[in-house]
Every structure is written in C-alpha cells, then in structure tokens.
Amino acid sequence: MLGAREYMDRALFHAARGRGRTSPNPLVGAVVVSPDGVIVGTGYHERAGEPHAEVRALAEAGARARGATLYCTLEPCCHHGRTGPCVTRIVETGVARVVASVEDPNPLVRGEGFAFLRAHGVHVDVGLGAERAIDLNQPFFTMMREHRPFVILKAATSMDGRIAESPGRRTQLSSAPANRHVHCFRAEVDAIGVGSGTVLIDDPELTARGVYREHPLSRVVFDRSLRTPPSARLHSTGVASPVIIVTTAEAASRADLRKPLEDAGAEIEVARDGTFRAALERLAARDIGSLMLEGGAALHCAAWDEGLVDFVSLYVTPHVLGTAGVELLPGRSFSTSALHNRVVAPLGPDVLIEGYVHRPC
Incomplete structure (x- = not known):
C-alpha cells in the first residue's frame, strides 16, 4: 500500500x-x-x-x-x-x-x-x-493575489552577461537545442512580450514553432510611441495569434499612428499611467496569466525596476562579447546565484539557468 x-x-x-x-x-x-x-x-x-x-x-x-x-x-x-x-x-x-x-x-x-x-x-x-x-500554479496564484500576469524574464546571454554585440545590432547567440527548448517553453505561456526596439531590430514572428498549443499565443509589444511598423512580420500571423500593442494614452490618441496598426490587425491597449504594472493590468483583463519577456534590455529593466519580474530563464552561451556588448540589465545588480529554486541544466553547448526572483509564495 x-x-x-x-x-x-x-x-x-x-x-x-x-x-x-x-x-x-x-x-x-x-x-x-x-x-x-x-x-x-x-x-x-x-x-x-x-x-x-x-x-x-x-x-x-x-x-x-x-x-x-x-x-x-x-x-x-x-x-x-x-x-x-x-x-x-x-x-x-x-x-x-x-x-x-x-x-x-x-x-x-x-x-x-x-x-x-x-x-x-x-x-x-x-x-x-x-x-x-x-x-x-505560480501564474494562477499571481493573478489571484496581484491581479497581473506571472512575468518571466527570458534571454540568451554570453558568458559575460551580454545579450547583443552592440546597441541596435541583432545578435544570434543560442544553439539549436536551446532554441527548441524556447519554443517548448513558449507553448506553456499565455503571451510573449517584447519592446518596440526588438521589433525594429529583429523583426521577429514570436511564434511557438514545432510544438502543439491548445490556445493561440498572444504576442505583446510594449511600445510607448507606437513606432511598431504595420509591415512587421508578427502581423502576418495575427489571425492565429493576436498581436497586442500596449502604449500610452498620448500615442493612442493619434489616429495617424494607431489606425495603420489596427488595419494590420493589431489590438491597441492603453496603460493608464504608462507604467509597466499598468500594462500588466491591461493584459490581466484579457485573462493573460503568464507573460514571457524576451527583450530587449529596456523592457527587461522596466519590469525589473518595478519589481515585477517573478522568474528568470537564461540561456547562457559559450560566447564572450566584451564590454561593448549590451548587458542584460544595464546598471542593475543581478546575480543568478540569488535565484530561488535555481535549476542549472545543459542544452547542447549552452547552459540553462533559471529560478524565481522572489521566493515562491
């Protein structure tokens, strides 16, 4: 027995x-x-x-x-x-x-x-x-207690903690095994979030490829000035996976910026006071319970500075980018050794390091 x-x-x-x-x-x-x-x-x-x-x-x-x-x-x-x-x-x-x-x-x-x-x-x-x-059930507990999505900061970094060779330059760091892991991870969250700078530099689709999803994956762009191009690739899959652009009231009031994006299929949400928390509240109203932030550094810093990063998932690669590279959290104090329930696992040539920023409730 x-x-x-x-x-x-x-x-x-x-x-x-x-x-x-x-x-x-x-x-x-x-x-x-x-x-x-x-x-x-x-x-x-x-x-x-x-x-x-x-x-x-x-x-x-x-x-x-x-x-x-x-x-x-x-x-x-x-x-x-x-x-x-x-x-x-x-x-x-x-x-x-x-x-x-x-x-x-x-x-x-x-x-x-x-x-x-x-x-x-x-x-x-x-x-x-x-x-x-x-x-x-961290996403569920976070939604119930804090009325916002559970936030995962995800990034590929070099061994010296850089996410790009230089500002504004697209840098591919992750190996194929790490990329496959990312797509499996994407299949378990409600939404992926990026800043408008990432859209302009990388032009990503932000989809979960090669894995099954029960529900459409929402793609969220945090864009204070609505500079996301209507021609961006993520709009091409908007029917299957909605594109949500979170912006300020000032930018949303400009029809010349808003209408082309809506015509491209994007849905505009206004963060009442322009804070990251206000943006999360708008996503919670859409029943988005988990959000994976994939960059760039400005978006990561905005979430970090407001104390709204719950979990960190880093794909550390065997590269060194040097001091000219863009740091994960520029000017902020961060160490993976401080993560709670930390997991370290090999993914081909890369190493996955992940854990909770705050001790799980």
Whole structure:
C-alpha cells in the first residue's frame, strides 16, 4: 500500500498533464483512494470550461468513491462557473476524507470549499504537497493575489552577461537545442512580450514553432510611441495569434499612428499611467496569466525596476562579447546565484539557468 505522500505525488503528476491548456484556470490533479488503499480513480483538469480534476476522478471511481479519500492538489471549488461546484459532487459520492495541497486563492473560494465539506461531515486535511502545488500554479496564484500576469524574464546571454554585440545590432547567440527548448517553453505561456526596439531590430514572428498549443499565443509589444511598423512580420500571423500593442494614452490618441496598426490587425491597449504594472493590468483583463519577456534590455529593466519580474530563464552561451556588448540589465545588480529554486541544466553547448526572483509564495 502506498502512503499519503505517494498518493499526492500521483495527483501532482496528473495535474502537470494539463500544462499549457488550462489557462486562466489552474493545473489540478486528483486521486481517489479506497479505504483499503487502492487507487480507484484519477483525473486532471484538461482545459478551461471542462470538468474539474475531482469530478473526473470521482466519475472513474463510481460507487467505489463511498468512504474513500480524495487527494487533490487544490481546494475543491464551491461556486458555479463554467462547471458546477466540485464540493457538491464530493459530498454526493460519499467521500469520507479530502486531503488537499493548498487553499484556492480565488476570492470566490478561498477556504469556503473546505468549510462546505467540513459542514457536511467530510474530514479535511490541508498542506500535503503544498510547495509543489503552488510551484505548478505560480501564474494562477499571481493573478489571484496581484491581479497581473506571472512575468518571466527570458534571454540568451554570453558568458559575460551580454545579450547583443552592440546597441541596435541583432545578435544570434543560442544553439539549436536551446532554441527548441524556447519554443517548448513558449507553448506553456499565455503571451510573449517584447519592446518596440526588438521589433525594429529583429523583426521577429514570436511564434511557438514545432510544438502543439491548445490556445493561440498572444504576442505583446510594449511600445510607448507606437513606432511598431504595420509591415512587421508578427502581423502576418495575427489571425492565429493576436498581436497586442500596449502604449500610452498620448500615442493612442493619434489616429495617424494607431489606425495603420489596427488595419494590420493589431489590438491597441492603453496603460493608464504608462507604467509597466499598468500594462500588466491591461493584459490581466484579457485573462493573460503568464507573460514571457524576451527583450530587449529596456523592457527587461522596466519590469525589473518595478519589481515585477517573478522568474528568470537564461540561456547562457559559450560566447564572450566584451564590454561593448549590451548587458542584460544595464546598471542593475543581478546575480543568478540569488535565484530561488535555481535549476542549472545543459542544452547542447549552452547552459540553462533559471529560478524565481522572489521566493515562491
């Protein structure tokens, strides 16, 4: 017979199967264990609007759910959204005990699911596997608690911390294995963000190539003066993946700048006070829960200076660009050794270094 931790490990494994498909909902897994320790049902939330993990696991368990223990990675919901409340189904099926990793930060739930279960005679334990469950759902927790997307600073750098040979010059640093990893990473986030300077210099498409995505990948350009060209390559795939240009009220008021971009298919968002946080709030209103910032240095610095970078993902290459090169965060104090839960992994000739800027909540 497995122990409680092993059952929760199974639930966490199933939760991760929904990566890239559930936004704006969280990743959730569930396992139903009979009184004699047999797993009789498993489930995970596959995509927003479809049955939740608990409901799927209970459906698989059927009558064997009576008297069983339900292991779930997040507090069961207690409100009517696109699906019915999970707590009602849990009570109806006769589950005796619920073991959950963490309370749901959604203000529509936030402990009420546990309270409902306890009021109906279900024993509830909370906390097993909490760190891993939160780690799986950093975008969801950030959206619920801070009303903004989870921000990932991503960059390819030289060994001496440079991202380009010189200002305004396009510099290819990453190897093919690193590029493949980037596209897989892009498949898991809601949006990619770049500054208008990157559009002018690199003219990128900002797509996730060679990987499957459940939903269109939003491409965001942070452009205070609307200098993004209507002819930029990213507009050519705008039907499949929306292009959102975040700008100031002053620039947006100029029809000569705005209309050509809208005619090219771009959607214009106005950051009320021109701050990066205000821009993130506009993206949150679009249900964008995770944003990967791919440069350039000015955009990275804007996010860093406002304390809005949550996670850093650096692809360090075996190049040295020297003092003439553009630093990742010019004039800012930054060291990968200060990252929390840091991971270092080889990717062909490159090395991936990533971790949280702030200790995970």
